């Protein structure tokens with residue numbers, strides 16, 4: 808039986824999926840699948856690391872995006888070394904560019920963000936971080952996404968393991984497809 812309410816990743820699915828909710832208009836350029844490279848660091852780490860990442864954004868007609876990110880570490884030639892950060896969740900948009908996001912991580916961390924989308928920039932800061940007993944101590948985070956012309960870049964800062972808010976990730980991705988649904 809066909810899914811009566813398929814997610815929409817872009818123009819192809821929009822032909823048969825639900826129309827985008829008007830509040831999503833400012834974040835519609837995010838729809839689809841993105842792939843690219845990033846670099847990471849943290850004051851506690853001796854060396855920087857390189858990674859590749861795939862991000863997916865989709866909607867089902869309501870005023871939020873389904874979001875998923877998968878990353879793997881790479882060596883100097885770009886060859887994969889091992890799986891790394893994964894996250895999934897929701898980016899909910901209000902009528903006036905207000906944005907809130909719920910992200911969960913397999914490392915026992917749940918982040919609740921609030922922020923704004925303005926032009927081609929989404930800025931988020933944590934409203935709460937909840938951790939399981941096994942999780943590393945992460946107390947706050949900030950993210951800044953910039954999108955346009957088929958390029959999505961972001962930076963991510965963390966307050967964690969006794970360090971003040973410090974850069975952890977920066978990446979630039981390109982749209983690879985609208986996904987298969």
Ligand code: HEM
Pocket residue numbers: 847849851852856858860878879880891892893894912916918943944945948965967968975976
């Ligand atoms: C693209 C996503 C991410 C990648 C590729 C990544 C990669 C890394 C790497 C390579 C390390 C060094 C330790 C290790 O080898 O595992 C690390 C440490 C860490 N990461 Fe990430 N990370 C990502 C996302 C996140 C997120 C979303 C959070 C918080 C919610 C986070 C929190 C931390 C913390 C707390 C440490 C430990 C620092 C320490 O104990 O010294 N990371 N990350």
